[in-house]
Amino acid sequence: MVYAVLGVLGLIFGSFSNSVIYRLPRSLSFVRGKSKCPKCGTEIKWYDLVPIVSIVLLRFRCRQCRQRISLTYPVVELLSAVGWLLSYFILSDYGFTVWLYSIFLFQIFLIIAAIDFFNYVIPDSLIIILFAISAAFGILARLSHTAGPFGQLSLYSLLAAAVMAAPLLAAWLVTRGKGIGLGDVKLAAVAGFIFGVLGGLITLYLAFILGAVASIVLLIFRKANLKTRLPFGSFLGVAAIAYIFLGVVLRDFVSLFFR
Numbered sequence: 001m002v003y004a005v006l007g008v009l010g011l012i013f014g015s016f017s018n019s020v021i022y023r024l025p026r027s028l029s030f031v032r033g034k035s036k037c038p039k040c041g042t043e044i045k046w047y048d049l050v051p052i053v054s055i056v057l058l059r060f061r062c063r064q065c066r067q068r069i070s071l072t073y074p075v076v077e078l079l080s081a082v083g084w085l086l087s088y089f090i091l092s093d094y095g096f097t098v099w100l101y102s103i104f105l106f107q108i109f110l111i112i113a114a115i116d117f118f119n120y121v122i123p124d125s126l127i128i129i130l131f132a133i134s135a136a137f138g139i140l141a142r143l144s145h146t147a148g149p150f151g152q153l154s155l156y157s158l159l160a161a162a163v164m165a166a167p168l169l170a171a172w173l174v175t176r177g178k179g180i181g182l183g184d185v186k187l188a189a190v191a192g193f194i195f196g197v198l199g200g201l202i203t204l205y206l207a208f209i210l211g212a213v214a215s216i217v218l219l220i221f222r223k224a225n226l227k228t229r230l231p232f233g234s235f236l237g238v239a240a241i242a243y244i245f246l247g248v249v250l251r252d253f254v255s256l257f258f259r
């Protein structure tokens, strides 16, 4: 029963994430305004907005213009449901606040990964939200003397942000913003702020590996050449999500050997 509720909540938040992913880079309000078909602009009826179900019933096409609807929408919804369930399995032992915070982090990093993938931009507003909520959580963790998997706010958090941002800032300066964007630098800084030096470096390393694998695959299938720009923020977002869920498991595993 719990799993069903969490799965449905995940789908609903996935649906909301979709509207943020679509509207934020286009400067459209995602609080007001009805959902429209991106192709023909027809307002989408409420019964066609049920996550997963509607799109399958419509066979991945708009009811009005019959043009294909991007697979991103159902994929983001499914990923959200999986994320909600995973965070429940892995992080609910650390208490309700930590669990809620992990879901927040997961959802924002998912939105950032998708927006950067489609638009090559990371909205500042999302970085600020990540930073503000994480600072609040870090202070709360400090006041309640709980360590949790994400740590407390300290000077160390700021140091970690600087350590994470430094290599990307160097890359940004060297490539003059062509390889790495300033948004990537800010995202790396906030990831360091959240995960600490070690967690941040693991995340960064994972992002580079993902980026390298993606480049090799694209080169092999000739979908890209050496000048193709890759959305580094997407790899960083995916790596951050992996670290949110696997970081704790990794730490538990390592601590088995160092008791």
Ligand SMILES: [Zn+2]
Pocket (backbone or CB within 6 Å): 037, 038, 039, 040, 041, 042, 062, 063, 064, 065, 066, 067
């Ligand atoms: Zn349409």
